Structures are given as structure tokens and as C-alpha cells.
Amino acid sequence: MAKQESKKKSADKGEQYEKLSGPISVPKNYIPRLKAKYNKEIIPALQKEFSFKSPMRTPRLKKIAINQGVGDAVADRKIMDSALNEMAIITGQKPIATLSKKDISNFKVRKGVAIGVKVTLRSNNMYEFLDRFISTALPRIRDFKGISKNGFDGRGNYTLGITEQIIFPEINIDKVNKVRGMDITFVTSARNNSEAMSLLREFGVPFKKEEDEQKKGHKKDEIFGGVAKKDAPKKETKKDI
Secondary structure, three states: OHHHHHHHHHHHHHHHHHHHHOOOOOOOOOOOHHHHHHHHHHHHHHHHHOOOOOHHHOOOEEEEEEEEEOHHHHOOHHHHHHHHHHHHHHHOOOOEEEEOOOOEOOOOEOOOOEEEEEEEEOHHHHHHHHHHHHHHHHHHOOOOOOEOOOOEOOOOEEEEEEOOHHHOOOOOHHHOOOOOOEEEEEEEOOOOHHHHHHHHHHHOOOEOOHHHHHHHHHHHHHHHHHHHHHHOOOOOOOOOO
């Protein structure tokens, strides 16, 4: 009898919660903003830029893979649960825990232990995440001047590293146990880096300007040049002789 009463109470609580929150109603013909932009604007623009004869030849975004390493979860299971929860909030999709493939005594890792989190986004979820990532997450990075162009692999895929998950507005900073980074990979059907870069740029991904990269290169040269001058042996003068 007591069990039945507890079940009824939990069911009543669930019904009350559903009434308060309510299911999220999405129209059947709903199309994400970036998906509509791709069909209407990006396909003609890329077809004109690269002189493609058919619109089917234009590159498209296949999926977005997000990975996060959680090495601390070996000692505490709650850390893995919080990482899974945060990834689900960020992406809007249930993530999967990645398991270690072999024993590593130096890191106190056993085979089959959860040490990371991953999720793969496709279709509408992919476009929705990309839209939020470009419009709200990236501008929240400190001193943001664009992302690097060096993340392409030569096969049309681009990988980007993020140092803090708190750049996403969905994350409540007060509930974050530890600041962690993640790797985001954009998988496209492009055949080379130039096609992939044009596709992402048309979506609105802000790449760094060549002027900023050249300035960074000059600064590095100046720093290393100054160090080399300091370390260089002094020339003997007449006074030393």
C-alpha cells in the first residue's frame, strides 16, 4: 500500500511539473535560420564563386562533432555526471561518455573507465547549435578577434578548440564545478580547404583577418630577435684587449 501511494505521489508531481513547464511546441514545417540561409543564399553564392555547374556540387555541412576530456572523472563519478549534463544543456542533445581503451598506470586509468564526453549533431540540431555558437557564444570570449584559419585538415573539415565552456549562455556559472574546454569539429563535404572556408564564412563564422595574423608574426619575430641578440656573444673591443 505504501509503495502504491508513493507511486501515485510521484505521478502527481510529474503531472504538475508537465503542467507548469509544458511541452515545447515546434511547428512541423520548422526550418532553422541557417538552414534556410544555406538553401536560399549560400548555395548560389558558392556556385558562383567556384563556378559549379550543378548546385549538388556545392559543399554542405554534414555534422558537428563535439568532444570533451574529463580526466578528473576517474576519481569522482559526480564530475562525469556534471560534464554530461553541461554538454546536454549546450547542445540540446544527449551526449555519450567515452571510455578508455587500455590501462595506463601512470594516470591511474583502467580499461573501460569513462574519461570523456562526446556528441554528434546533425540536421536541425546542427544548424541550431551553429547559430547559437556564432551569434552568442563566440562574442563572449575575452579579446575575441576571430578564429584561426589553421584548423583545416585539407579534406574540408575544420577543428576548433575552446578553453572555457562558460562562454555558452545556457551554462549557469554558479553551478559549474570546474572550467573545462572542448574540441568542436565541423565536418563538410568540401574537397579542399578553400571550399570549406568559404562555406563556413558564408554561414557567418568569423575568421581572423590576414593583417592580425601578420602582426602576430612580426611580434614573434621581434621577441625572438631580441632574445637572440641578448644571447649572442659580445665582440671584443680594444679596451678588452
